[in-house]
Amino acid sequence: MPIDDVTRILCLAAHPDDLDFGCAGTIAGWVESGIEVTYLLCTRGDQGGFDDTPREQMSELREREQRAAAAAVGVHDVRFLDGYRDGWLEPTFALQRDIVRVIRQVRPDRMLMPSPERNWQRIGASHPDHLAAGEAGIRAVYPAARNPFAFPELVSEEGLEPWTVREVWLMADPAPDHGVPIEKTFERKIAALRAHASQTGHLDDLEGMLREWAERIAGVLHLPEGAMAEGFRIIRTA
Numbered sequence: 001m002p003i004d005d006v007t008r009i010l011c012l013a014a015h016p017d018d019l020d021f022g023c024a025g026t027i028a029g030w031v032e033s034g035i036e037v038t039y040l041l042c043t044r045g046d047q048g049g050f051d052d053t054p055r056e057q058m059s060e061l062r063e064r065e066q067r068a069a070a071a072a073v074g075v076h077d078v079r080f081l082d083g084y085r086d087g088w089l090e091p092t093f094a095l096q097r098d099i100v101r102v103i104r105q106v107r108p109d110r111m112l113m114p115s116p117e118r119n120w121q122r123i124g125a126s127h128p129d130h131l132a133a134g135e136a137g138i139r140a141v142y143p144a145a146r147n148p149f150a151f152p153e154l155v156s157e158e159g160l161e162p163w164t165v166r167e168v169w170l171m172a173d174p175a176p177d178h179g180v181p182i183e184k185t186f187e188r189k190i191a192a193l194r195a196h197a198s199q200t201g202h203l204d205d206l207e208g209m210l211r212e213w214a215e216r217i218a219g220v221l222h223l224p225e226g227a228m229a230e231g232f233r234i235i236r237t238a
C-alpha cells in the first residue's frame with residue numbers, strides 16, 4: 001500500500017509526453033486531492049515528432065506542449081534540465097546531480113519516474129532514455145539526495161540540505177503491483193495528450209488507444225471488468 005501522508009510529489013521523465021501517456025490520469029487525481037505536483041523533464045524531446053516541424057523548432061515547441069499538457073491536469077510547476085539531448089540520455093553523475101538538486105529544492109514525499117528495468121513485453125515503453133532517467137532518478141533518491149557528502153557542493157554553494165524521498169512509483173515497470181483507476185480523470189488525460197499535438201496529432205484514434213491500454217492494465221492488476229487504470233510498481237525508499 002502507498003504511504004498516505006503525501007503533500008508534494010516530483011514526477012521525473014525523459015521526454016515531453018512520457019508523463020502524459022504513463023500517468024496523467026493519476027496525476028490529475030493527485031492535484032484534485034490538493035497535492036503539489038512538480039514535473040522534471042530531462043530533455044525537450046528534440047528527436048521526436050515528424051517532418052512537418054522544422055527540427056530546430058522542435059525543442060521549443062515540445063516544451064510549450066508539455067507546459068500546456070501539464071496545465072490540463074492542473075500542474076503548473078514544470079522544470080526542464082538543460083544540456084541533455086534526446087536519444088543520448090545516460091545515468092551520468094551530472095544527470096544524478098541535476099536530479100538531486102531538484103529533489104532538494106522541491107523536497108517531495110514521493111517521486112514518480114520511469115522504471116530502470118526494461119519491459120520486454122512493451123519495448124516502446126522502455127526507450128533507452130526512459131531507462132536512463134529511471135536509473136539516474138533512483139540513484140538520486142538513494143543514496144545521493146539524502147547524503148550530505150554526495151555532491152557536497154550542493155550544500156556548500158547552493159545551500160541545498162539533504163532530503164529523503166520516502167517512496168517511489170515506477171512507470172512502465174515489468175512487474176506493476178498497484179493500479180490507479182482513471183475513469184474519473186480520463187477526459188483530462190486525453191486533453192493532456194492532445195496538447196502534445198506534434199506527437200499525437202498523427203494518431204487516428206488516440207482515445208481508443210488510451211482506453212485499450214488502460215483496460216489492459218486494469219486487467220493485469222485484476223481490477224473489475226471494464227475498469228481503466230494506470231499501473232505502477234511502488235518502492236519504499238525510507
Ligand SMILES: [Zn+2]
Nearest residue numbers: 014015018127
Ligand atoms: Zn519518451
